[in-house]
Amino acid sequence: MKTKILKLASSVLKYIFIMVSVWLLLRGHNQPGGGFIGGLIAGSALIFKPLAFEIESLKGKSSKQAVVYLIIGLTSILVSGIWGGFTGGFFLDGVWTEIPGIFTEKTIKLGTPLLFDIGIYFTVIGFLFLIVTSMMEEWSWK
Amino acid sequence: MIIVLFAAAGLALLMPCKQNTFKSWILALFPFGVFIYLLFLTPLIADGNTISFSYPWMPEIGLNLEFSLDGLSLLFALLITGIGSFIMIYAQGYMKSYAHTRRFCFYLLIFTGSMVGLVLAGNLILLYVFWELTGITSFLLIGFKHHEEKSRKAALQALLVTSFGGLMMISGFVLLGIITGTYNIHEMIGQADVITQHRLYLPALILILGGAFSKSAQFPFHFWLPGAMQAPTPVSAFLHSATMVKVGIYLLARLSPVLGGTTEWETIIPLFGGATMLLGAYLALTQRDLKAILAYTTISALGTLILLIGINTKLSIEAAMIFLLVHAFYKGTLFMVAGSIDKQTGTRDIDKLGNLYKKMPITTVVAVLALLSMAGMPPMLGFVSKEIIYDAKMQAPHIAGFVTFFGVVSNIFMVWVSLFFGYRVFFRKTYNAPKLPHKGTFHFWIGPGILALAGLILGMFPYQLGENLIEPALSAIRARELDIKLKLWHGFNQILMLSLVTLASGFILFLLRKKIIPVIRKINRKLFSVQLSDVFFGFLDGIMHIAKKNTQLIQHGYHRFYLMVLFLMVALLGWFQLINIRFWEFEWTIEEVSILTIGVTVIILVSAIFTILSRSRMAAIISMGVTGYGIALIYMTFSAIDLAITQILVETLTVVIFVLVILKLPQFAKLSSRNTKIRDAIVALLVGGFMTGVALKATHLEFSKPISEYFVENSLEKGFGSNVVNVILVDFRALDTLGEITVLMIAALGIVALLKMKPK
Numbered sequence: 001m002k003t004k005i006l007k008l009a010s011s012v013l014k015y016i017f018i019m020v021s022v023w024l025l026l027r028g029h030n031q032p033g034g035g036f037i038g039g040l041i042a043g044s045a046l047i048f049k050p051l052a053f054e055i056e057s058l059k060g061k062s063s064k065q066a067v068v069y070l071i072i073g074l075t076s077i078l079v080s081g082i083w084g085g086f087t088g089g090f091f092l093d094g095v096w097t098e099i100p101g102i103f104t105e106k107t108i109k110l111g112t113p114l115l116f117d118i119g120i121y122f123t124v125i126g127f128l129f130l131i132v133t134s135m136m137e138e139w140s141w142k
Numbered sequence: 143m144i145i146v147l148f149a150a151a152g153l154a155l156l157m158p159c160k161q162n163t164f165k166s167w168i169l170a171l172f173p174f175g176v177f178i179y180l181l182f183l184t185p186l187i188a189d190g191n192t193i194s195f196s197y198p199w200m201p202e203i204g205l206n207l208e209f210s211l212d213g214l215s216l217l218f219a220l221l222i223t224g225i226g227s228f229i230m231i232y233a234q235g236y237m238k239s240y241a242h243t244r245r246f247c248f249y250l251l252i253f254t255g256s257m258v259g260l261v262l263a264g265n266l267i268l269l270y271v272f273w274e275l276t277g278i279t280s281f282l283l284i285g286f287k288h289h290e291e292k293s294r295k296a297a298l299q300a301l302l303v304t305s306f307g308g309l310m311m312i313s314g315f316v317l318l319g320i321i322t323g324t325y326n327i328h329e330m331i332g333q334a335d336v337i338t339q340h341r342l343y344l345p346a347l348i349l350i351l352g353g354a355f356s357k358s359a360q361f362p363f364h365f366w367l368p369g370a371m372q373a374p375t376p377v378s379a380f381l382h383s384a385t386m387v388k389v390g391i392y393l394l395a396r397l398s399p400v401l402g403g404t405t406e407w408e409t410i411i412p413l414f415g416g417a418t419m420l421l422g423a424y425l426a427l428t429q430r431d432l433k434a435i436l437a438y439t440t441i442s443a444l445g446t447l448i449l450l451i452g453i454n455t456k457l458s459i460e461a462a463m464i465f466l467l468v469h470a471f472y473k474g475t476l477f478m479v480a481g482s483i484d485k486q487t488g489t490r491d492i493d494k495l496g497n498l499y500k501k502m503p504i505t506t507v508v509a510v511l512a513l514l515s516m517a518g519m520p521p522m523l524g525f526v527s528k529e530i531i532y533d534a535k536m537q538a539p540h541i542a543g544f545v546t547f548f549g550v551v552s553n554i555f556m557v558w559v560s561l562f563f564g565y566r567v568f569f570r571k572t573y574n575a576p577k578l579p580h581k582g583t584f585h586f587w588i589g590p591g592i593l594a595l596a597g598l599i600l601g602m603f604p605y606q607l608g609e610n611l612i613e614p615a616l617s618a619i620r621a622r623e624l625d626i627k628l629k630l631w632h633g634f635n636q637i638l639m640l641s642l643v644t645l646a647s648g649f650i651l652f653l654l655r656k657k658i659i660p661v662i663r664k665i666n667r668k669l670f671s672v673q674l675s676d677v678f679f680g681f682l683d684g685i686m687h688i689a690k691k692n693t694q695l696i697q698h699g700y701h702r703f704y705l706m707v708l709f710l711m712v713a714l715l716g717w718f719q720l721i722n723i724r725f726w727e728f729e730w731t732i733e734e735v736s737i738l739t740i741g742v743t744v745i746i747l748v749s750a751i752f753t754i755l756s757r758s759r760m761a762a763i764i765s766m767g768v769t770g771y772g773i774a775l776i777y778m779t780f781s782a783i784d785l786a787i788t789q790i791l792v793e794t795l796t797v798v799i800f801v802l803v804i805l806k807l808p809q810f811a812k813l814s815s816r817n818t819k820i821r822d823a824i825v826a827l828l829v830g831g832f833m834t835g836v837a838l839k840a841t842h843l844e845f846s847k848p849i850s851e852y853f854v855e856n857s858l859e860k861g862f863g864s865n866v867v868n869v870i871l872v873d874f875r876a877l878d879t880l881g882e883i884t885v886l887m888i889a890a891l892g893i894v895a896l897l898k899m900k901p902k
Binding site: 028029030031032033034035036037040041043044047051063070073074077081113114116117119120123124126127128130131132134135136137138139 | 802886889
């Protein structure tokens with residue numbers, strides 16, 4: 001699909017998408033958003049490049065990259081689960097700490113559910129990236 | 143104290159041979175250490191104490207790590223660890239030329255550990271776990287020479303037969319659990335009366351007997367044991383004569399206070415035990431392979447043990463416990479001797495061997511001692527045990543005459559076999575083996591030597607043995623204090639007469655062997671033309687055949703039919719349930735419908751119909767996307783923002799991926815006929831209708847209070863988040879999310895596999 005507009009836009013859109021996705025991920029606990037939605041957006045950002053150019057632009061590294069995402073995601077989920085298991089008593093129990101804010105009076109709450117959400121985020125990215133790029137490779141997308 | 147014991151056993155499990163040069167005697171120190179430790183515990187146990195230990199594992203289903211060491215456990219544990227140590231030493235000599243000796247040690251130690259666990263387990267479920275572990279290690283050890291087809295077959299046969307029995311047994315345990323409400327053996331003993339009166343008693347008994355009989359190679363399951371002789375000899379000596387095959391006896395002895403004392407117990411068990419005893423001894427006569435002879439005599443001995451347990455008098459149990467020890471001593475020894483002979487001469491064929499007493503003097507002495515014990519001649523321990531066995535059989539209630547007669551007959555056969563074995567292998571003048579014999583290293587005779595000497599010394603001084611080991615074991619089985627006295631010499635009486643008759647007949651038969659053996663062989667050829675082992679494999683092949691047909695029928699490989707079957711089944715089951723609950727009776731709860739909702743609904747409907755009717759793929763996909771966006775809009779009107787965002791994203795990606803696929807497909811061709819279209823439409827309507835029915839009815843079925851209020855209330859307080867949906871996803875219901883993520887992963891792997899792993 002050789003459209004100049006998409007080619008030009010993809011490089012810019014990619015970063016915007018990723019930023020939005022991270023924003024959605026982090027705010028997800030209190031406002032609409034979260035790991036799944038963020039992951040879908042970031043995943044779409046990553047498939048812009050192969051979609052706009054050709055699959056060769058990834059130089060055959062796509063599946064390795066996807067596996068790395070999947071590993072990061074699953075490890076985060078595992079860690080967040082076990083963490084709760086060690087301190088709280090049950091697998092996947094939430095553990096929270098409060099960090100004093102640097103610029104504001106408010107404190108920031110951090111907990112294993114956030115790590116779990118990050119895990120989902122990366123797993124979804126990896127999933128999306130893996131299936132789309134392997135399909136493209138299969139039909140040698142141009 | 144049990145913890146210490148298990149730490150040792152566990153350490154033994156975890157330590158495969160670290161040395162490159164094969165030195166299993168170092169590993170022998172582990173079981174030997176446990177053996178010594180147990181010996182120190184003996185006085186404590188002999189005073190009637192029980193050491194127990196319990197750690198909760200899954201208390202919800204009544205499964206705890208309960209271990210208890212009483213007399214019976216101690217007897218078995220000593221036997222296992224003691225013989226285990228000798229076997230490890232022996233293995234150093236025997237296994238030298240094998241590959242993967244490290245693996246061998248590992249299996250052997252796992253086996254030892256699980257055997258000790260089995261006899262210490264105070265909980266039936268735990269016992270079953272260890273029981274299966276011994277079965278699996280036995281499988282691995284029989285199939286150790288896995289490059290030979292015979293070994294693999296024998297291993298598979300042993301595994302299938304014993305695990306079939308194991309399944310029967312666990313079912314029996316579950317029945318017992320239902321009757322008593324506990325799996326703790328000690329608590330069960332207290333409820334023995336309840337159990338034997340219960341109507342589930344007989345099924346439970348039969349199932350448990352199935353387990354015990356298959357493991358202890360009782361008729362009609364006996365055929366796996368001779369097959370198991372494919373294993374390296376240390377394994378045969380350890381697993382298939384001295385320890386593993388005895389766990390059936392252990393189980394019955396352990397459960398006899400729970401299940402015993404009934405007519406069923408006292409008929410079924412002696413019947414099978416007696417049959418096995420006679421059959422094993424008889425079949426041993428015509429074997430030519432040393433190990434096969436020993437295997438069949440083992441079957442016979444196991445039959446005797448089972449028979450004695452079944453008679454269930456004080457005397458018979460006492461006899462069983464002594465015979466158990468005696469048999470482990472002499473049979474372990476003989477197996478190791480057979481292994482040495484095999485190693486030194488290159489053959490185990492009894493027709494080729496002979497005249498070995500000059501070349502292998504130590505082995506000869508050891509073997510003769512063991513054979514004397516097997517034949518039950520004084521002053522060996524075998525004599526003591528045989529006397530008591532005769533005594534027990536003669537005093538058996540109801541069936542004394544019958545069992546005594548068969549006991550004498552099989553003992554005559556045993557005497558005959560012992561004489562035959564000793565004469566043929568060691569003292570006959572001819573010798574045709576492929577290799578010239580020479581003395582083996584000390585590893586080959588130290589283990590059997592000590593065992594044989596133990597048989598001799600204990601035979602001369604049986605009193606200590608009775609006081610310290612047999613008596614506590616007996617008390618544990620009978621669940622009360624008992625006192626016994628073992629003696630070598632009982633004086634001139636009926637039993638001694640029987641012994642003399644046995645020995646004399648055995649000797650006469652041995653002298654007449656040239657005339658009798660051909661006759662027996664001829665009879666056997668007619669009688670046993672159908673081998674149980676072959677029947678077993680035929681059965682197995684039959685199952686494989688059916689499975690193949692079955693797979694061809696169900697796994698036909700047409701994706702569309704898989705989907706159709708799946709959808710149809712779900713829809714039909716769903717419809718059945720929907721009609722059951724009268725789905726058409728529901729209240730219309732939505733009072734006010736906004737214009738926006740109506741508009742969106744119309745859009746969804748129109749685009750759905752367009753999707754079906756469209757002649758272009760691209761248009762169909764896009765209109766499907768419109769349906770999806772419409773649904774997202776509806777979510778939004780109900781202020782479910784998270785859902786709406788997700789729906790939009792997923793819909794977009796779906797369209798993109800669809801386009802990717804479709805661009806590469808051929809043009810829209812008309813492939814389906816009218817009939818298939820109608821069929822597909824029916825399936826689609828069924829599934830869609832079912833989903834609609836569910837959606838309509840779902841809000842009106844309240845099985846319990848909806849949990850959503852709890853989530854809304856506690857989201858901020860307990861989950862520290864005001865986005866309820868997200869808190870549910872990552873905190874309250876994180877396990878569900880984990881499951882979904884797993885599904886996602888598997889789907890991704892499936893897609894990649896489908897795309898990349900096509901046949902070349």
